[in-house]
Amino acid sequence: MLVLLCAIAGAACSTRTVIDSGAPAATTAFPKDRIAKGATLAAIGDCASCHTAKDGKPYAGGFPVSTPFGTVYGTNLTPDPATGLGRWSEAEFRRALREGIGDHGEHLYPAFPYDHFTLLHDDDIGALYAFLMTRDPVRNEVPANTVIVPRAFVAVWKKLYFHPGEFRADPSRDPRLVRGEYLAESLGHCGACHTPRNKLGAEKKDEAYAGGEVGGWHAPALNAGSTSPARWTADAMTAYLSTGIADDHAIAAGPMAGVTRNLGHVPKDDVEAIAAYAVSLNSGGSGARAAPARRAAAGDRADSDVNGARIYAGACGDCHDRGRAADGGALPLQLAIAPTLPVPSNLIHIVRDGIVPQAGERSRWMPSFAGTLTDAEMTDLVTFLRANSGYPPWTGVPAAVREAKQARE
Amino acid sequence: MIELNINGRTQQVDADPDTPLLYVLRGQLGLNGAKFGCGLGQCGACTVIVDGNAVFSCITPISALGTRAVRTVEGLGTIDNPGPMQRAFIEEQAAQCGYCIPGMMMRAQAMLERNPNVSEAEIRKTMGVNLCRCGTHMRILKAVGRAANAMKSAKGST
Numbered sequence: 001m002l003v004l005l006c007a008i009a010g011a012a013c014s015t016r017t018v019i020d021s022g023a024p025a026a027t028t029a030f031p032k033d034r035i036a037k038g039a040t041l042a043a044i045g046d047c048a049s050c051h052t053a054k055d056g057k058p059y060a061g062g063f064p065v066s067t068p069f070g071t072v073y074g075t076n077l078t079p080d081p082a083t084g085l086g087r088w089s090e091a092e093f094r095r096a097l098r099e100g101i102g103d104h105g106e107h108l109y110p111a112f113p114y115d116h117f118t119l120l121h122d123d124d125i126g127a128l129y130a131f132l133m134t135r136d137p138v139r140n141e142v143p144a145n146t147v148i149v150p151r152a153f154v155a156v157w158k159k160l161y162f163h164p165g166e167f168r169a170d171p172s173r174d175p176r177l178v179r180g181e182y183l184a185e186s187l188g189h190c191g192a193c194h195t196p197r198n199k200l201g202a203e204k205k206d207e208a209y210a211g212g213e214v215g216g217w218h219a220p221a222l223n224a225g226s227t228s229p230a231r232w233t234a235d236a237m238t239a240y241l242s243t244g245i246a247d248d249h250a251i252a253a254g255p256m257a258g259v260t261r262n263l264g265h266v267p268k269d270d271v272e273a274i275a276a277y278a279v280s281l282n283s284g285g286s287g288a289r290a291a292p293a294r295r296a297a298a299g300d301r302a303d304s305d306v307n308g309a310r311i312y313a314g315a316c317g318d319c320h321d322r323g324r325a326a327d328g329g330a331l332p333l334q335l336a337i338a339p340t341l342p343v344p345s346n347l348i349h350i351v352r353d354g355i356v357p358q359a360g361e362r363s364r365w366m367p368s369f370a371g372t373l374t375d376a377e378m379t380d381l382v383t384f385l386r387a388n389s390g391y392p393p394w395t396g397v398p399a400a401v402r403e404a405k406q407a408r409e
Numbered sequence: 410m411i412e413l414n415i416n417g418r419t420q421q422v423d424a425d426p427d428t429p430l431l432y433v434l435r436g437q438l439g440l441n442g443a444k445f446g447c448g449l450g451q452c453g454a455c456t457v458i459v460d461g462n463a464v465f466s467c468i469t470p471i472s473a474l475g476t477r478a479v480r481t482v483e484g485l486g487t488i489d490n491p492g493p494m495q496r497a498f499i500e501e502q503a504a505q506c507g508y509c510i511p512g513m514m515m516r517a518q519a520m521l522e523r524n525p526n527v528s529e530a531e532i533r534k535t536m537g538v539n540l541c542r543c544g545t546h547m548r549i550l551k552a553v554g555r556a557a558n559a560m561k562s563a564k565g566s567t
Contacts, residue, residue, distance in 0.1 A: 307472075314427040314470020319449055328449045359537070367450030371462025372469050374477075 038131025070147035107154035119186035161202035180277030237275035308384020416484035426472030442482035453539030456512035497556035
């Protein structure tokens, strides 16, 4: 059997083997508190986002993660024996998280962020296993990946960029920051989106948290390069992470909306720890970031600016100029981060598609302007908001507007 | 003067370019079907169709319209000759207070003109944007389903 599986797994069989660790544990073997702990950890890891298809059963897989190398589908994490984790032992599960190796001994594509999960403590991995193995099994064969890179190449990638090893705490540091660092760097895998990647798809460690890209959205910089007009505090970050909204800051949207939705179910201590760590990443600066000088006395404005200002006044100002505290009010755009980012994609997504709470969820609402404004008007509005932020103009706004439109159709 | 294309007719309007379309429809053109609910694009009572898309007329400045075609509930039919959407709402008696109904009809109309073969789930998802406060949701959904059937058979017979 081992020989057969090795043949399937292909190269480097000598170093990667199938673990013969017996049968998976019966679900009754897990105490309730272990399962509950695993549920919290799964929420911190936002596992459901990549392992749940649109309108699919939770954790049953099938969500397409697009990468520059092709599409990887989130696997079925429910304990179905044929299509999920049903036959996985805890040792196999641990190896997948810690070493990026599947149950047949094959290298896993790093779209599964084991470069972060390798930091997990054994006890936490065990709790996650207890949680997943007690979900309702769902038979769901996920689509085959369309990655152009053979798995054997992943071995080379790992040699270059993957540093396995459990998290080691620095005992001299504030325990809350250490807890936050552990959660953010391991399960939270914040850097997977917020750190830019190199051509081979590995995080650029020397540019940690300088801002990255995910699913057509820009994941803003969390380090000293943050362009947030209002400086983040630990309290604001805690509110943002656990509710998706913080005074004086944006509302979570795009891929971050799922993260904050999950963190809403996590005990406050842990969210506070993650928030404290996230804010500490930008400890270099001092005080509120000085906004660049606002451009443009009315006289210098281009036509597109005048048109954008007019659209703003008619379509946006009613809510955004009354302030968020007012009934039906929205964030004053001088405080919004989207116009200050290096690319226009987030601002365009929000204007086009609005901010729509999930069914049954109590949350803020911004209407979609997709049919209200033409592409040209959206371009003018976005260009105007950028100019008003004081940052230099974006290039390629019309193309980005078209791209965002196609992404929805 | 700003020129607008409303229900197939060109209309001259004397208003500030920032003025929301809703105000012009109701205040200047006597088209009182679209309602003012929240004024913030949150409730849908003001929904009209612009170039095939359902939009909130309360947050659509007239300067943004250009030559695009605006349709209001008045454009769907007359009292003597209601359109299929209006007929379906009458037959299902879908209005209680009626305030949300013109907006409901316009959103449903835009959806069915794109695709009359919608599922119940798609109807619910699309119509979820428009709020009804007094509670005829089930009848509204039935009316939209009825209109879908009517529009499908009308399409099939031509």
